[in-house]
Amino acid sequence: MVITLSSDAQLRQRAWDAAANVVDPEIPVLTIADLGVLRDVAVTDGRVEVAITPTYSGCPAMNMIQLEIELALEREGFRNSKVRTVLSPAWTTDWMSAEGRRKLREYGIAPPQPASSRRALFGVQEVACPQCGSDDTEVLSEFGSTSCKALWRCRSCREPFDYFKCH
Template sequence: MVIAVEHDTELRRRAWNAAAGVVDPEIPVLTIADLGVLREVEVRNGRVEVAITPTYSGCPAMNMIAVEVALALENAGFREPKVRTVLSPAWTTDWISEEGRRKLRDYGIAPPQKVSSRRALFGLQQVQCPQCGSDDTELLSEFGSTACKALWRCRSCREPFDYFKCH
């Protein structure tokens, strides 16, 4: 029995690593592990089941992510993996890893603030420019290049940039 548990633990680690390498189709510098979309990997009797959570309800990328996870698992030697979507608890930007936040910034997207302040409720939110680091920024549009981003501009360097909206 101990051998079976150790075997399942190794299979789970291999399956997690395979799934964790899948990139977000809308922000290809981030993996689903960076985003916190990859929730769980279970192995039972050699069969793998992966749970993913959408960044928001109706996210068009989730179908592609599920297909890519299944392909990554099959390429890693897992036969007929199951990928399921988990809606509760709802995904939050707090699940984005520190590495994911760094990757966003390096890619030119302002990462979401860890905790939304009361100021954000009253339209006084300030977002740091990923280009120059200035806090002197302004919201141009609640809608950016994808539904999960808003368009901002830096008043210091005058560059527009996406901001990954808080959820």
């Protein structure tokens, strides 16, 4: 079977769409596309290869994400697809989509701040409460419900919340 460039482009888009809909098992309101974990989809001779970058090396969710991508591609008719992990460049919260940040906030997790807004050394980090929007918040623990989150509390509404840490 001869595959033309336009058909490779169509296959790539179908494969991208299938992979992009895989959800993060730790934060099920986010897709791997929302997170910026889905880096690339390539089609060569009709075979699909998906590149993903973990939020941090050793992320326990990556094995499940890889399996879910393979299953999503299989459901779309792609056989013998390959998922490869790319560690460089390292994932950054700047790769997270605006839609992903919105979804996090609505889910009750404060989204990461863009790198450009990070405070300099010895600066004070301000994280808005995802429940009431107040900036009067404090960190309780650098370790939250998962390794990529910290535990914060709002001084205004007194509610604790997770903050997705910047990387």
